[in-house]
Amino acid sequence: MSDKSQIPDKIISRLPQYYVQLKRLLEKDCQYVSSEKLAEQMELSSSLVRRDLSHFGSFGKKSYGYDIHCLHEKIASIMGFTREKNMIVLGAGYLGRALAHNDSYEERGYQVLALFDVDPAIIGLEFNNTTVLDVDLAPEFIEEHEVEVAALAVPFEAAQKMADMAVNSGVQAIWDFTETPLETPQDIIHIEQNMNDGLCKISCRLMDRSKTKTQ
Amino acid sequence: MSDKSQIPDKIISRLPQYYVQLKRLLEKDCQYVSSEKLAEQMELSSSLVRRDLSHFGSFGKKSYGYDIHCLHEKIASIMGFTREKNMIVLGAGYLGRALAHNDSYEERGYQVLALFDVDPAIIGLEFNNTTVLDVDLAPEFIEEHEVEVAALAVPFEAAQKMADMAVNSGVQAIWDFTETPLETPQDIIHIEQNMNDGLCKISCRLMDRSKTKTQ
DNA sequence: TAGATTGTTAATCGATTAACAATC
DNA sequence: TAGATTGTTAATCGATTAACAATC
Numbered sequence: 292m293s294d295k296s297q298i299p300d301k302i303i304s305r306l307p308q309y310y311v312q313l314k315r316l317l318e319k320d321c322q323y324v325s326s327e328k329l330a331e332q333m334e335l336s337s338s339l340v341r342r343d344l345s346h347f348g349s350f351g352k353k354s355y356g357y358d359i360h361c362l363h364e365k366i367a368s369i370m371g372f373t374r375e376k377n378m379i380v381l382g383a384g385y386l387g388r389a390l391a392h393n394d395s396y397e398e399r400g401y402q403v404l405a406l407f408d409v410d411p412a413i414i415g416l417e418f419n420n421t422t423v424l425d426v427d428l429a430p431e432f433i434e435e436h437e438v439e440v441a442a443l444a445v446p447f448e449a450a451q452k453m454a455d456m457a458v459n460s461g462v463q464a465i466w467d468f469t470e471t472p473l474e475t476p477q478d479i480i481h482i483e484q485n486m487n488d489g490l491c492k493i494s495c496r497l498m499d500r501s502k503t504k505t506q
Numbered sequence: 507m508s509d510k511s512q513i514p515d516k517i518i519s520r521l522p523q524y525y526v527q528l529k530r531l532l533e534k535d536c537q538y539v540s541s542e543k544l545a546e547q548m549e550l551s552s553s554l555v556r557r558d559l560s561h562f563g564s565f566g567k568k569s570y571g572y573d574i575h576c577l578h579e580k581i582a583s584i585m586g587f588t589r590e591k592n593m594i595v596l597g598a599g600y601l602g603r604a605l606a607h608n609d610s611y612e613e614r615g616y617q618v619l620a621l622f623d624v625d626p627a628i629i630g631l632e633f634n635n636t637t638v639l640d641v642d643l644a645p646e647f648i649e650e651h652e653v654e655v656a657a658l659a660v661p662f663e664a665a666q667k668m669a670d671m672a673v674n675s676g677v678q679a680i681w682d683f684t685e686t687p688l689e690t691p692q693d694i695i696h697i698e699q700n701m702n703d704g705l706c707k708i709s710c711r712l713m714d715r716s717k718t719k720t721q
Numbered sequence: 722t723a724g725a726t727t728g729t730t731a732a733t734c735g736a737t738t739a740a741c742a743a744t745c
Numbered sequence: 746t747a748g749a750t751t752g753t754t755a756a757t758c759g760a761t762t763a764a765c766a767a768t769c
Contacts, residue, residue, distance in 0.1 A: 298710075301760070307706040311687075325726065337726095338762050345728055353769045354725045370706050371713030385604035385633070394662075395685065395702050399709060418600070440708060447609075463715070464708045470610060472526075480711045482704045487610050489699045491522040491585050493655060493679045494614060495513075496695045498586030500678070516736070540750065552750095553738050560752055568745045569749045 298369070302343050306370055308333055309343070313363040325356035372400045377438045378466075381453050382445035383408035383416075383423045386468060390442050392419030404436055409449075426453075433460035442466040443473075513584070517558050521585055523548055524558070528578040540571035587615045592653045593681075596668050597660035598623035598631075598638045601683060605657050607634035619651055624664075641668075648675035655679045662686040 312332050316324055326344070330337040344350060344357065347365055351357045367373060378396075380387045383406040391406055407426040408414060416423050424432065432438070441457040443450060443465055450469040457465060464480035467473060475481045513521075527547050531539055541559070545552040559565060559572065562580055566572050582588060593611075595602045598621040606621055622641040623629060631638050639647065647653070656672040658665060658680055665684040672680060679695035682688060690696045 299760085303707065303710055304703070306710070307700075307703050310706075327726080336762060338764090339760090341726090341728065342761080349728075351727045353727045353767075355769075356726070369710070369713070371709035374709070374713065374716070376709060376712065385600045389600035389604055393701075395705070399702070399705055401705065401709075439712060463712060466704060466708060480708055480715075482708055484701060484704045485522075486608075486699060487614070488519070488522050489681060489697045490610070490614055490616065491525075492518065493681060493695055493697055494586035494589070494591060494616075495518055495521070495584070497591065497654060497678060498584070498589065500695075501586075501589070514736085542750080551738060553740090554736090556750090556752065557737080564752075566751045568743075568751045570745075571750070 298346060302346060305333075305335075305343060306366055310363065310366050310370065313359055313366065316359050317363055321359055323352070323356040324359050326351070329357070370399075372398065374400055376401050376440055377436055378403050378440040378442060379429070379433065379438050380406045380421075380442045380444060381426070381429070381457065382406075382443065382449075383410075383413055383418065384444060384446075387442075387444040388418040390444055390468075391421040401440070404438065405432065407432075430456060430460040433457065433462055437461075439463045440466060442468065444468045447471040513561060517561060520548075520550075520558060521581055525578065525581050525585065528574055528581065531574050532578055536574055538567070538571040539574055541566070544572070585614075587613065589615055591616050591655055592651055593618050593655040593657060594644070594648065594653050595621045595636075595657045595659060596641070596644070596672065597621075597658070597664075598625075598628055598633070599659060599661075602657070602659040603633040605659055605683075606636040616655070619653065620647065622647075645671060645675040648672065648677055653677055655681060657681040657683065658688075659683045 309329075312329060313324075326337040326340040330340045333340070341351070344362070347369065350362050350365065378401050380390050380403060387406055387408070391403055396403065403421055406418065406421050406423045407429045408423050409426050413423050414425050433441075439462065441462045441464070443453060443457075445453050447469050450471045450473060454465055454467075454473050454475060458476060458479055462479075464482065465473075465475060467481060467483045468486070470485065470487055473481065524544075527544060528539075541552040541555040545555045548555070556566070559577070562584065565577050565580065593616050595605045595618060602621055602623070606618055611618065618636055621633065621636050621638045622644045623638050624641050628638050629640050648656075654677065656677045656679070658668060658672075660668050662684050665686045665688060669680055669682075669688050669690060673691060673694055677694075679697065680688075680690060682696060682698045683701070685700065685702055688696065
């Protein structure tokens with residue numbers, strides 16, 4: 292609750308980038324990296340890198356740079372990768388199946404325990420080593436396995452109902468792939484993974500381009 | 507090329523939101539909406555709404571508000587929804603199959619013409635009315651059908667190769683679902699749909715929360 | 722010691738908000 | 746006319762950058 296725990300949102304959004312870059316350097320067996328070099332890799336200014344990193348304490352060694360190993364671990368711990376988090380996927384359509392497996396889950400401390408669906412035809416099947424269970428079993432499953440995160444990959448008609456179910460069963464966070472505005476309690480972490488926004492950006496830019504061409 | 511065509515990035519990122527909200531009001535048969543009301547729906551300030559919208563000209567009518575129909579159309583046209591865009595999906599795994607169909611493609615002017623994969627076992631299959639073709643046919647297909655956008659849903663080992671292929675064949679934009687840093691020419695629109703960032707944000711927030719609890 | 726690089730303070734830049742004259 | 750609401754200008758806020766003293 293101290294001010295220290297309040298990392299500005301802008302920095303939080305750069306944290307995964309720092310993490311990936313540091314991991315890269317680690318694999319190259321580097322020991323120290325300067326803010327200048329890190330900035331160059333990330334297309335940021337070195338000033339910003341130093342300012343960002345200074346939020347987490349003094350990791351830099353003057354005239355050497357930053358201890359890569361140390362910083363990498365620190366960032367992993369700030370992002371909570373060291374904490375095991377149980378996750379389920381609601382909806383076992385193609386997207387749900389895709390979400391059931393991801394190379395980075397393990398590194399980030401996530402474990403997908405099960406897929407859930409209403410369709411009897413796919414209940415019992417296994418995708419990427421994850422079994423599809425009947426969605427009616429979900430509430431009990433969430434409680435029993437202390438599931439913290441639910442990925443929501445159901446059709447939009449079912450979205451609100453499923454979200455409510457997950458929240459009422461004790462889930463802390465919803466990783467939301469539906470494109471519907473969803474009502475969730477204020478204390479629930481609700482991350483919208485809105486893919487349509489990506490599409491909009493693309494067509495926006497294509498538009499700019501064709502305009503330029505015509506002129 | 508004029509200054510007018512340069513809509514600030516921050517506004518562009520709010521455009522899809524405006525679009526969705528206006529669509530909603532349109533369905534409710536509303537004719538005018540005030541900046542105050544629109545702002546409330548979007549959890550923005552009315553000042554910002556007016557400022558944003560003033561970039562596109564004077565749509566507001568003093569003492570009435572904004573003509574919803576008019577504004578909705580204008581924003582659709584700015585985002586290039588009125589322009590038909592051909593798209594292909596590279597990689598016909600679960601994610602690729604999920605990307606082959608999306609309720610909003612049509613409204614936004616996108617059409618998915620085909621899926622591509624290397625696996626002979628799935629070449630020829632159809633998912634959501636879209637056929638899987640041999641990836642070797644992709645270059646010719648892209649040229650012939652004037653494909654502008656390639657969704658990249660291949661394993662990370664193949665990512666760079668596939669991106670290069672798409673770019674060399676004439677694609678304008680890459681909608682990138684790989685979690686690998688990809689090299690693309692400067693004049694190519696490259697949108698990273700990085701899902702891991704969403705996961706990072708979730709664990710970050712969960713971390714904050716458990717910290718608070720302990721204190 | 723001279724050179725490199727941090728951590729931090731002050732300056733700058735850009736985006737949001739408040740305020741209000743114009744006007745329907 | 747009185748009330749509502751825009752479009753825009755000035756004020757504020759927050760984030761980034763430049764600069765530099767501290768120090769390894």
